[in-house]
Amino acid sequence: MDDKPHKAHRAAQSGNKADKKGKGKEKQHGFNEKAFAPKSGRRAERQGRRAAEKDQTRLHVPLVDRTPDEQPPPVIVAIVGPPGVGKSTLIKSLVRRYTKQSLNEIRGPVTVVSGKKRRLTFIECNNDLNSMIDVGKVADLVLLMIDGSFGFEMETFEFLNVLQAHGFPKVIGVLTHLDLIKKAATLKDTKKALKKRFWTEIYQGAKLFYFSGVLNGRYPDTEIMNLSRFIGVMKFRPLVFRNQHPYLLADRLEDLTPREEIRSSKGKCDRTVTVYGYLRGTNLRMGTKVHIPGVGDLDMKDVQVLGDPCPPPDADSEKRRKLSEKKKLLVHAPMSDVGGVVYDKDAVWVNVPGNFTRGNTDVPQGEGEKMVMDLQDVDETLEDVVARSDIKLLGSSSKNLVVDPSSSRLPAADIDDEEAESDDGDDDSEASYVSDIEDKTDEEDDLDQGKHIFGVHGGDTGRSTLRLGHRTTDKLSTMLEHQNGGIEYADSDSDLEDGDIRIGPRDDVMGDDDLAADDAPHWKTDLGGKAARAFDSSGRKRRKDWTKLIYSSALPPAQLLKKLTEDQPEGDPDEDEDEFFRMAKGQADEERMDMSKDPALMEDSKEWQDDDMLDSIRHLFITGEAEPQDGERIEQGEDGSSREGSEEGESEAGDADADQSAGIRLTADARAQALASKKEALKRKFDEQYDDPDAAKQDFYDEKKEEIAKQQTLNRAEFVGVDADTRALVEGHSPGSYVRIELTSVPCEMVEHFDPRRPLIVGGLLPAEQQFGFVQVRIKRHRWYTRTLKTNDPLIFSLGWRRFQTVPIYSLDDHSIRMRMLKYTPEHMHCYATFYGPIALPNTGFCAFNSVGADTAAFRVSATGVVLDIDRSVKIVKKLKLTGAPYKIFKNTAFVKDMFNSALEVAKFEGANIKTVSGIRGQIKKALPKPDGAFRATFEDKVLMSDLIFLRAWYSIQPRRFYNPVTSLLLTNDTRWSGMRLTGQVRREQGLSAPQSINSTYKAVDRPARRFNPLRVPRKLQSALPYASKPKLMKPQNRLTYMQKRAVVLEPEEKKALAVIQQIRAIRKDQVSKRREKQEERKEVRRKKQEKDEGRLAEKRKEERKEHMRLAGIKSKREVEKEEGGSRKRQKT
Amino acid sequence: MSHSRDVLHFSGHESLRHRLVLSILSGKPLKIDKIRPDDKNPGLRDFEISLLRLLEKVTNGTVFEISLTGTAILVRPGVIFGGAITHDCPLSRSVGYFLEPLIMIAPFSKKPFNLTLKGITTDDKDLSASCLQLPLVHTVLLTPLCTQADLIRTVTLPHLELFGISDGLELRIKKRGSMPQGGGEVQFLCPVVKQLKILNFVDPGKIKRIRGIAHAVRVSPQFSNRMIEAARSVLNRYIPDIYLYSDVYKGEDSGKSPGYALTLLAESTTSVLHSAEAISEAGVAPEDIALRASRALLTEIRRGGCVDRKHQCLVLLYMVLGSEDVGRVLMSEPTERTIQFLRDIKDVFGTSFKITPVEDSTDLLYVCYGMGFINVNRSLA
Incomplete structure (x- = not known):
């Protein structure tokens, strides 16, 4: 057509339209508050209600987040999906995005720093159901990968159901392989369909990423960047189960078992293993048991906090907004090959690309290379070597140098003192003293003071009380046993103090120090100075360290207290002597009662007769004045408080003036404090009077949240200045720290078949979870699981950390009276299941499987549910019907036989309710002597001889005590774990058929017709009855009636008419039959024609089909040729 | 399924009650030996046996094995069950002796406790039953009829309220019985909690x-x-x-x-x-x-302090069992029983206290980190 451009539109400059437009534009400015204003009062009310409702949906039960704010553990990002979907590619892309390093192979968790406050641990989850279950229990964020060109796979749905049972972590979907879909429309439809399905599985609006294709073995950078931004800002809600348990995803495993032991046992001995990883969940304390899913319950021998291998940027180094490039390079993946370093299970391999490779024996090796190789081969630590060596520190030493591993690891740990005693009981003190080379600085002080007055005792009779110093002036210290080393220091002052307080050297003591002068190693040189400095810095008065007294002393409490209360500043040796030769006197004659009242209370009541004494506690009452300083003085002086006394006992002359000055400072401080508190009180009073009381009012939710926040700040504040060891002792190891856990008696298969691709989780167990019992759960068979679940068939549960097989019994609550056993789980309904196994907290979710192997294409999650109850016994019953037959009937009484076998059995059931089939109720009365097991019973009506009488009873059943953990980590990757099989499975494998009881076979039921006697009502009674109740005639009449008896003769006209009608009928009949014949003929012709046509048509169709198949055959043949002969083709060209 | 190394091992008859309580709460088997081995009358006393019987009644599945001489016992603890129980206490100790350990385990039972103890309500060794309840200070005003077994009622029970156990907590003194004949009767009602609040x-x-x-x-x-x-x-x-x-x-x-x-x-x-x-x-x-x-x-x-000496053990135990937060309490110096109890707690639960002196006072500040003990026995069904 013509290419002339259209005339441009000119907006109206005047008139109606121009006016409208101008106004419209004006209206568009800013927020229009009228737009959402309600039009009516009712509407306003409805809107208000809706707003309030929406506000309520925001609320959740306030949960405490146990993850620390500073240094939280890395977020676990699990990448899950079917094989070949691009999981490794995604991890590589993400690691590359965060660290600019490319990994060749992903093995085990990879930890990277992703931001200033966040670290991520990526873990790839393989398609094995066991791995999926374990990953689902620890992952904080799941990247669910879906092959866009294929769609969802069964494993994906299974994984989602597992997640649901164990607390749903965040899930982000990732669609890959979208480049394989060529057509844009198909692509759009696929995306839409998959998104819809994904949303129904997760929630409406769940985030789904689309990855277009792979470039250079990675996903496109922009797409990865978008994903990483999403991960970076993601918030996590604490999950209840993980908030109750400490756990760790091991990123490294090492075998510490001595090589010799392994060799001698041919690798079958139990191993000692260390696992490494970031602690998550709650605090991990020593003494808790751990469970490794797939292995079993293990004991922790030791937990050590290590330096963070992938530390988050600290505030000082990271002042700027973005992460610096240097920090971006951090990646911790010990089992992958980052930077050519691989941590194997028992060694660290350095991969030097070049001509040298380990194990290559053909190449001649130089001396240096050999040395390095030898170093790699070292399979024991220096510690072990030293332990075996015969080195003596001094020539005169009678004992070799020993290393006490426990002391080196955990200086404050509670060490078995028996061991310690035996250690030093037999040898000379000096040698044993010197041997303890590993001990820490406290001992160094002691050494300098030279007070090694070690127990000069026989060793076996007493404990520490015998091991008392003789020369000491410090009474208090003598009772303390030093726990750290192999020896007790009879009097080391530092035992009594906080770790940082040291005591200055004393001259007299220095004098008799025989070691200090000549053989002192260099670290001892300036000890005095160091100690003095430490003392100066501490400055304040020394106090008793109750924590240490209670936890690290082996003194029985009575003696401990006695020592503390008795104050003798001069620490007279007689007392010690007494202690030394303590009579083995009689706990026998004067028994110490276990009583809560303090008998001492009665004793010291004499002092209260004094008026001054009575006045001295006046300040403790509200009527008393505001705590006078001298009042306290009096109190302390008078009651001779143990603190004062013991301090005096310890303190030397030098301390005295320090004490005084401290006292003065103290009073000044106290005054200032009192003033401050007074001011505070006044301010509070003022605020109360003048502040709006409603302003501070909060709703329940905010109140709870504030409460939680307050407690958390308190938790943090309490341990601010405390050293790490005490912290570990009191609160355990906090989440976020990188720890090394030493596990003992680990099955050797775990180490032998260790595969970093399977997640290794160390989950802490609560004390209750280490017990076994009957667990009652609410269970529902999964809708997608096709088979029904049967009572007493084994089922694999994933509950808590554990995966185990057990034998449940299903039941339903029967009218809240009894738990009635079910043979099968009901359809689309919850029921109860009871099984024997490890106890889990009520309200813990679980999922169950019939098999965890990959041998079925069907959906494997067979049931899900939640734990309800824990007990040591269960009461589940099933119905038992006993039948009997009456053999003699009186009025309402009958003798019944065949129900029981003996009179004893009858006696057990006396008074039980029985019933006939027809519904007559009765009761068992008493056993009869004659036929065994017969009894007399009464009924509410007369029973018939033909009645069946039954007794409904309940028979209680117990679940089998069967527990079989799924030890998947003890198997190699490709062997299948096999637990208890179903009966049917066993039969099938053994070629047996199910046994059939002869009583269970169906037989033709023979029911002879019953003849009932006629009901006979006496004539007299009949006449008295009303008509309605009178018995009606029952038998048919057999006599002829009046009408039947009469013969009928027709009139002649009647006869004629009848004949005519008959003739007409005959003619009509003939006509109809003729017509029908004709029609039949016509139909026959038509049928023939139709048959002919159909034959032709079939012929035609056959031809067509033939042609089609021929073409298809050619096509498929070509395709096969194409696949096979691709290379051939290439060869041709 | 318990391995032998999991068995708690103690010796001596002292702190028997506390050790039984700890074993039942932790679910760990307990072995106590050397119970009065050198005594003229060795082994367990009648009141101790009676206590074991009472514990057997309030739990389900607990097994006590007493050695032939009575000088050693092995306890395999079961589930704390609760419910309505009546027990006749021997005249050698008052009901307080039996009530004290039961108060420690009562909040963690499956069913609310309704325990009736008959015997001596007041003696000089144990908390008289009246010592245990504070709001009672008010109820006492109104109903002077209910008093002795009084320490438990007026003092011990208010301590439980600090930990969030309050609704339905009651001790009724139905009859008083003095030494030596007894004849008293007290009824102890205690609700079930999921978790204790931290103190x-x-x-x-x-x-x-x-x-x-x-x-x-x-x-x-x-x-x-x-x-x-x-x-x-x-x-x-x-x-x-x-x-x-x-x-x-x-x-x-x-x-x-x-x-x-x-x-x-x-x-x-x-x-x-x-x-x-x-x-x-x-x-x-x-x-x-x-x-x-x-x-x-x-x-x-x-x-001084915030808790008197008779209740140190109870308060410290509940602090250890509390939610996983820092609990703090100010108390006077530990008694002999308390020291032993703290050591036992460390053996059983692996938790220790940080005990620091307070400035200008003889009191000590006991700080611990609750272990987040959750009542597993509580049933949801």
Whole structure:
């Protein structure tokens, strides 16, 4: 057509339209508050209600987040999906995005720093159901990968159901392989369909990423960047189960078992293993048991906090907004090959690309290379070597140098003192003293003071009380046993103090120090100075360290207290002597009662007769004045408080003036404090009077949240200045720290078949979870699981950390009276299941499987549910019907036989309710002597001889005590774990058929017709009855009636008419039959024609089909040729 | 399924009750040996056996194995069950002996406790049943009938309220029974909790009132009035808010033996409770008993702290079992029992306390990190 451009539109400059437009534009400015204003009062009310409702949906039960704010553990990002979907590619892309390093192979968790406050641990989850279950229990964020060109796979749905049972972590979907879909429309439809399905599985609006294709073995950078931004800002809600348990995803495993032991046992001995990883969940304390899913319950021998291998940027180094490039390079993946370093299970391999490779024996090796190789081969630590060596520190030493591993690891740990005693009981003190080379600085002080007055005792009779110093002036210290080393220091002052307080050297003591002068190693040189400095810095008065007294002393409490209360500043040796030769006197004659009242209370009541004494506690009452300083003085002086006394006992002359000055400072401080508190009180009073009381009012939710926040700040504040060891002792190891856990008696298969691709989780167990019992759960068979679940068939549960097989019994609550056993789980309904196994907290979710192997294409999650109850016994019953037959009937009484076998059995059931089939109720009365097991019973009506009488009873059943953990980590990757099989499975494998009881076979039921006697009502009674109740005639009449008896003769006209009608009928009949014949003929012709046509048509169709198949055959043949002969083709060209 | 190394191993008859409690709470088997091995009458005493029987009643599946000589026992703890239980206590110890360990485990049972104990309600060794409840200070005002077994009711039970156990917590003294014949009866009701609240109790406050119950059974009612007068002579100088109730049980409810006692209770502005008690003794005038009680109360008050010495163990145990937060309490120095108890707690639960002295005071600050003990026995069905 013509290419002339259209005339441009000119907006109206005047008139109606121009006016409208101008106004419209004006209206568009800013927020229009009228737009959402309600039009009516009712509407306003409805809107208000809706707003309030929406506000309520925001609320959740306030949960405490146990993850620390500073240094939280890395977020676990699990990448899950079917094989070949691009999981490794995604991890590589993400690691590359965060660290600019490319990994060749992903093995085990990879930890990277992703931001200033966040670290991520990526873990790839393989398609094995066991791995999926374990990953689902620890992952904080799941990247669910879906092959866009294929769609969802069964494993994906299974994984989602597992997640649901164990607390749903965040899930982000990732669609890959979208480049394989060529057509844009198909692509759009696929995306839409998959998104819809994904949303129904997760929630409406769940985030789904689309990855277009792979470039250079990675996903496109922009797409990865978008994903990483999403991960970076993601918030996590604490999950209840993980908030109750400490756990760790091991990123490294090492075998510490001595090589010799392994060799001698041919690798079958139990191993000692260390696992490494970031602690998550709650605090991990020593003494808790751990469970490794797939292995079993293990004991922790030791937990050590290590330096963070992938530390988050600290505030000082990271002042700027973005992460610096240097920090971006951090990646911790010990089992992958980052930077050519691989941590194997028992060694660290350095991969030097070049001509040298380990194990290559053909190449001649130089001396240096050999040395390095030898170093790699070292399979024991220096510690072990030293332990075996015969080195003596001094020539005169009678004992070799020993290393006490426990002391080196955990200086404050509670060490078995028996061991310690035996250690030093037999040898000379000096040698044993010197041997303890590993001990820490406290001992160094002691050494300098030279007070090694070690127990000069026989060793076996007493404990520490015998091991008392003789020369000491410090009474208090003598009772303390030093726990750290192999020896007790009879009097080391530092035992009594906080770790940082040291005591200055004393001259007299220095004098008799025989070691200090000549053989002192260099670290001892300036000890005095160091100690003095430490003392100066501490400055304040020394106090008793109750924590240490209670936890690290082996003194029985009575003696401990006695020592503390008795104050003798001069620490007279007689007392010690007494202690030394303590009579083995009689706990026998004067028994110490276990009583809560303090008998001492009665004793010291004499002092209260004094008026001054009575006045001295006046300040403790509200009527008393505001705590006078001298009042306290009096109190302390008078009651001779143990603190004062013991301090005096310890303190030397030098301390005295320090004490005084401290006292003065103290009073000044106290005054200032009192003033401050007074001011505070006044301010509070003022605020109360003048502040709006409603302003501070909060709703329940905010109140709870504030409460939680307050407690958390308190938790943090309490341990601010405390050293790490005490912290570990009191609160355990906090989440976020990188720890090394030493596990003992680990099955050797775990180490032998260790595969970093399977997640290794160390989950802490609560004390209750280490017990076994009957667990009652609410269970529902999964809708997608096709088979029904049967009572007493084994089922694999994933509950808590554990995966185990057990034998449940299903039941339903029967009218809240009894738990009635079910043979099968009901359809689309919850029921109860009871099984024997490890106890889990009520309200813990679980999922169950019939098999965890990959041998079925069907959906494997067979049931899900939640734990309800824990007990040591269960009461589940099933119905038992006993039948009997009456053999003699009186009025309402009958003798019944065949129900029981003996009179004893009858006696057990006396008074039980029985019933006939027809519904007559009765009761068992008493056993009869004659036929065994017969009894007399009464009924509410007369029973018939033909009645069946039954007794409904309940028979209680117990679940089998069967527990079989799924030890998947003890198997190699490709062997299948096999637990208890179903009966049917066993039969099938053994070629047996199910046994059939002869009583269970169906037989033709023979029911002879019953003849009932006629009901006979006496004539007299009949006449008295009303008509309605009178018995009606029952038998048919057999006599002829009046009408039947009469013969009928027709009139002649009647006869004629009848004949005519008959003739007409005959003619009509003939006509109809003729017509029908004709029609039949016509139909026959038509049928023939139709048959002919159909034959032709079939012929035609056959031809067509033939042609089609021929073409298809050619096509498929070509395709096969194409696949096979691709290379051939290439060869041709 | 328990391995032998999981068995808690202790020796000696002391702290038997605490160890049983810890074993039942932790579910770990317990072995105690060397129970009075050198005694003329070796092995467990009748009241200890009775305690074991009582524990067997309140739990399900607990197995006690006592050695032939009675000097060693092995306990395999079961599930704390609760429910309605009646137990006859032997006359060698008062009901307080049995009630103290049961109070420790009662909140963690499957069903609310409804325990009836018959025997001696007041003796000089254990908390008299009346010592255990504070709101009772008020109820006592209204119903002077319910008093002795009084320490448990008036002091111990208020301590439970600090940990969030309050609704339905009650101790009823139905009959009083003095030594040596007994004949008393108390009923203990305790609700079930999911988890204990953590305690933060560091302000002792100042004493604002003193309450007391002077009870007398099968003696002249004048005795209790004499005790009240004598106690007032000591206590009146401190505070005007003193109410001492005279509580005389008559007839059926007064048990089988004569006796009288005075229980005193001082409450501070922050509801710290100090308590003391003295019971009748042959040849001692009631006035002397009253003096003894009031002086003991003064001693308690002077010791300070937020929890008195008789309840240290209970409070510390509940702090350990509390939610996973820092719990703090101010108390006086630990008693012998407490020290042993702290050590046992460390063996059983692996938790230890940080105990630090407080400036300008003889009191100690006990800090622990709750282990987040959750009542597994509580059923959802």
